[in-house]
């Protein structure tokens with residue numbers, strides 16, 4: 001189920017996973033489950049700017065809510 005829709009009380013099947021901390025910056029987190037959330041296509045689109053692929057405000061919110069796992 002889509003985690004973002006769930007925040008708003010909606011139940012939507014998730015079709016993709018979003019990397020909370022972008023792989024460009026955190027390639028070591030590619031397979032870390034804490035860094036992944038299930039999202040529907042609509043919500044995933046909303047996490048990234050359509051042209052730059054930068055995180056939007058919604059994407060930043062998730063980064064603030066989920067700290068990157070500590071590195072050794």
Ligand SMILES: [Zn+2]
Nearest residue numbers: 002005040043
């Ligand atoms: Zn959604």
